[in-house]
Amino acid sequence: MDKLHSVTLFLPSNAALSTTAGQPALTDPKLVSDHIVSDFVGYLPDLKDGAVLNTRSGLSLTIRADKCRYYVNGALITQPNIILDSGVAHIIDQ
Secondary structure (H helix, E strand, O other): OOOOOEEEEEEEEEEHOOOOOOOOOOHHHHHHHHOOOEEEOOOOOOOOOOOOOOOOOOOOOEEEEEOEEEEEEEEEEEEEEEEOOEEEEEEEOO
């Protein structure tokens, strides 16, 4: 995969990955691209309720905010705002 700049990553937790038996391998470029939003660095709480983000693969991700909890397509963000050289990552539970 080419070098990433100004991205937001939504990364499944280890627990979430352990429940994906029979799913595509994590090395599948499309699966990886499903979790990358290019040209946008989205820190919490800057992700707004109802916002729709498009991933590199073209998948639409909808943000939901409920009090102090944030969700991406129904997956809870469990560890937000992990600062990267190229942007930010959020760990999700699915």
